[in-house]
Amino acid sequence: MTDPVFGPAPEQAPEPELVQLLTPEGERVHHPGFDTDFTADELRGFYRDMTLVRRLDVEATALQRHGELGLWAQLLGQEAAQIGAGRALAPQDFVFPTYREHGVAWCRGVDPVRLLALFRGVDQGDWDPAEHNFGLYTIVIGAQTLHATGYAMGVQRDGLVGTGDPERDTAVVAHFGDGASSQGDVNEAFVFAASFNAPVVFFCQNNQWAISEPFERQSRIPLYRRSQGFGFPGIRVDGNDVLATYAVTRAALQRARDGQGPILIEAYTYRMGAHTTTDDPTRYRLSDDVEHWKLKDPIARLEVYLRRNGLADDAFLAEVAAEADALGERMRRECHALPDPSTHDLWDFVHAEKTAELAAQQAEYDAHAASFEEVR
Amino acid sequence: MATMTLAKALNAGLRSAMEDDDKVIVMGEDVGALGGVFRITDGLQKDFGDDRVIDTPLAESGIVGTAVGLAMRGYRPVVEIQFDGFVYPAYDQIVCQVAKIHYRSRGKVRIPMVIRIPFGGGIGAVEHHSESPEAQFVHTPGLKVVACSNPADAYAMIQQAIHSDDPVVFLEPKRLYHSTKAEVDESAPPAPLWQSRVVRPGADATLVAYGPTVSTCLDAATVAAEEGRSLEVIDLRTLSPLDLVPVVESVRRTGRLVVVHEAHVTLGLGAEIAARVTEECFHSLEAPVLRVGGFDTPYPPARIEEDFLPDLDRILDAVDRTFGF
Numbered sequence: 001m002t003d004p005v006f007g008p009a010p011e012q013a014p015e016p017e018l019v020q021l022l023t024p025e026g027e028r029v030h031h032p033g034f035d036t037d038f039t040a041d042e043l044r045g046f047y048r049d050m051t052l053v054r055r056l057d058v059e060a061t062a063l064q065r066h067g068e069l070g071l072w073a074q075l076l077g078q079e080a081a082q083i084g085a086g087r088a089l090a091p092q093d094f095v096f097p098t099y100r101e102h103g104v105a106w107c108r109g110v111d112p113v114r115l116l117a118l119f120r121g122v123d124q125g126d127w128d129p130a131e132h133n134f135g136l137y138t139i140v141i142g143a144q145t146l147h148a149t150g151y152a153m154g155v156q157r158d159g160l161v162g163t164g165d166p167e168r169d170t171a172v173v174a175h176f177g178d179g180a181s182s183q184g185d186v187n188e189a190f191v192f193a194a195s196f197n198a199p200v201v202f203f204c205q206n207n208q209w210a211i212s213e214p215f216e217r218q219s220r221i222p223l224y225r226r227s228q229g230f231g232f233p234g235i236r237v238d239g240n241d242v243l244a245t246y247a248v249t250r251a252a253l254q255r256a257r258d259g260q261g262p263i264l265i266e267a268y269t270y271r272m273g274a275h276t277t278t279d280d281p282t283r284y285r286l287s288d289d290v291e292h293w294k295l296k297d298p299i300a301r302l303e304v305y306l307r308r309n310g311l312a313d314d315a316f317l318a319e320v321a322a323e324a325d326a327l328g329e330r331m332r333r334e335c336h337a338l339p340d341p342s343t344h345d346l347w348d349f350v351h352a353e354k355t356a357e358l359a360a361q362q363a364e365y366d367a368h369a370a371s372f373e374e375v376r
Numbered sequence: 377m378a379t380m381t382l383a384k385a386l387n388a389g390l391r392s393a394m395e396d397d398d399k400v401i402v403m404g405e406d407v408g409a410l411g412g413v414f415r416i417t418d419g420l421q422k423d424f425g426d427d428r429v430i431d432t433p434l435a436e437s438g439i440v441g442t443a444v445g446l447a448m449r450g451y452r453p454v455v456e457i458q459f460d461g462f463v464y465p466a467y468d469q470i471v472c473q474v475a476k477i478h479y480r481s482r483g484k485v486r487i488p489m490v491i492r493i494p495f496g497g498g499i500g501a502v503e504h505h506s507e508s509p510e511a512q513f514v515h516t517p518g519l520k521v522v523a524c525s526n527p528a529d530a531y532a533m534i535q536q537a538i539h540s541d542d543p544v545v546f547l548e549p550k551r552l553y554h555s556t557k558a559e560v561d562e563s564a565p566p567a568p569l570w571q572s573r574v575v576r577p578g579a580d581a582t583l584v585a586y587g588p589t590v591s592t593c594l595d596a597a598t599v600a601a602e603e604g605r606s607l608e609v610i611d612l613r614t615l616s617p618l619d620l621v622p623v624v625e626s627v628r629r630t631g632r633l634v635v636v637h638e639a640h641v642t643l644g645l646g647a648e649i650a651a652r653v654t655e656e657c658f659h660s661l662e663a664p665v666l667r668v669g670g671f672d673t674p675y676p677p678a679r680i681e682e683d684f685l686p687d688l689d690r691i692l693d694a695v696d697r698t699f700g701f
Contacts, residue, residue: 096445123482124479124480124481124482125480126480126481126482126484127484128481128484129448129481129484129485130484135448136477136480136481136485138473140468140472140473143441143468143469143472143473145441146437146438146440146441146442146444146445146469147441147442147444147445147448147473148445149441149442149445150441150442150443150444150445150446150447150448150449151445151446151448151449152445153442153445153446154445154446154448154449154450154451155449156427157401157427157446157449157451158449184435184437184465185437185438185441185468185469188433188435188437188438188441189438189441189442191433191435191438192432192433192435192438192442195433348482348483349478349479349481349482349483350478350479350517350518351478351518351520351542352478352483352486352488352540352541352542353540353541353542355520355570355617356570356617357617357618358617
């Protein structure tokens, strides 16, 4: 209903178009703003990435079911959003992930076994962010969006925005989800990024579910429109279309590197699996919904396109399948071989400069542990 | 050698740190043209520019969270939280991120951040402007927490905190910002940051304090001396790590200890100190360790805050009681 004085409520605006370059049926379509040409190698590369990342996810889920991992956060269904966003990066760009960006981690060269280590409980995800330009997995929802914004403010202070040098100009990506969009930190990140015109791309994978809560509980308007209220543009892309996700992210990153400030991308997708391996989606959502989204599968549509256009033959697909099998086998083997951490080391990284108090606690523990050795 | 207030000493210390290292940046609410509501950052933006002295939007989690990102990019942010009671919106970033990132990354990511918090009461302020939240941060592994009590320490300690590769919560006794002046020798080598210090030697009982209560304890010791009782006063300076070496040494001589802070007594620093001193000095103690602090109520309306805060009478009364056992 339109209020005579205040006008229509925003949710009455028509549903927006998605930016889409590849339909669920595998038809290549064109979009005036993002008319990108892809080489056959690029297209096959996307297929390979998505297939391997799906296998990574399936394998990790199986490892959890076998008791080898304490938990796993599945990415099933979000492969295109993550590979598109990950492959659009320049080497110098920096990414701040949530705990589900296994596909982006893959693109940044973080070994999948490092991800398993976190969920197995042998470490807390301690890859070197500076080595991969990929931050630490962040479990508190939305906290990393502020880190990304601050990092982008640092990039500005380093003079690496708008120089025109494609090898130096740097953008930052803040990943988050539809649930996180309600968090204060995400909204504060929008305020800071807008205020300082920081070179940060907010990449929201709207997978429709925050554990059991549907997107409608988080927002009354399409998420990408949130940015308007903060003073920067937003765009919705088909998050199950790797070509569109890649093209939109690449353009947004370039815009940020050029000094034109932040942007919000809403990658419209669906969480096909559970929130994590401890979750049971049958308690809160209809299987019809999941069946509907299966028809929009990101890998299947690209496979149809590749085959129909003679860009991939059986030999290529078999090669990727074999590579996936090898990855799965390596993940199982190396997961089993991950060493448990040593309790002696518990105190070592609390501070950069260890305190005398902690050194004393460590020595006390060592003596306690040694007393049991003597008994044996 | 110059004579300056605690506020001016902090300002001079910040200026010196910014001159020494161009990665040091100051950020917070009103820290730029205004120089901060207490004028601690007065003139810094004029001299170092608004890229290094950043007036932020009014969002404490945003301030600390973006400072984390700046630290990851190689900067050394010095964050001003305008008042103690405003730190809680940033509590998640401080406790879950600032304190844990070095640990989580097994040393690969350092967060050399200083979080300055004007703390304590006695300025006649409205609610949320007079709190003493230090125990919450001392209870958080991964943070270091210090409190200065005088201009010379303020000048040295703020620079040492900025130089530290660990995150430091830096507590400033706002009641003392502009109240007294003292000599500050800018060329003197500073005492190590992580050490407490005997600020008045004595023989009969030990008073332990930090921040605003140090001067109150020194006044109490002066009064006690007139009555023939010799009190030793120790300024903790560092709350995490807690340096109790001088305290233990003192209590072994005096046998009596009173801990004084403005924070609520229950589970305050005094509780931890009492436990540790009991463990270390059990056979030297002539009386239980007593605590004088804020009552276990929210901070009161300003007209009665002096009844809430530890004063000479309550401190000397506690000392008397240690002689009654």
